[in-house]
Amino acid sequence: SHSLPGLDSLEGIICSSETLYDWQRNYIQESLKVKVCAYYGLSEKCCLAAQFIDSEGYEFIPTYGFVELINKSGQWCAAGGETGEIVATGLGSPTAPLIRYRTQDLCVYSEKSGSIRNGWPIVEKITGRNSDFVITREGSARTFTCSHKLIWTVMHKVDAYQFVQHTPGVLQLRLELR
Secondary structure, X not given: OOXXXXXXXXXXXXXXXXXXXXXXXXXXXXXXXXXEEEEEEOOOOOOXXXXXXXXXXXXXXXXXXXXXXXXXXXXXXXXXXXXEEEEEEEOOOOOOOOOOEEEEEEEEEOOOOOOOOXXXXXXXXXXXXXXXXXXXXXXXXXXXXXXXXXXXXXXXXXXXXXXXXEEOOEEEEEEEEO
């Protein structure tokens, strides 16, 4: 158990950007003795979901984007606990909208979907990305989101880049230079 000195004025924590895993949420809540909520969104600005103090799971905000939760069979998730990919159509860009954008982000569909806040789609949790992982020599998956940070200092010389992995523990960087 972890404990920090009391922060009486702290009412909660809001996390955003990367997937908030259960072990991270539990660690923060146990340490700071406050509720942890999270946001889910995309830099492509196709969809936005939030956790609210009074609800479990993430609620997608329909005025931001239209969200489909698609299962392995290519159908809309219909049963609570079913895993699906988030497929989103953004409503904020009239000049270059992304339509049915496959995010490769996975979630667990909630049977409560549509029962809170006027029918907003609800997922129990965002479980992580279906891609953007590298495999270590030991065989475990490590997130590779923000991999572009590795080449930020030379981006002005790069037209395109790609990371490729065929063997666990070995990663190849392909660059197309200007």
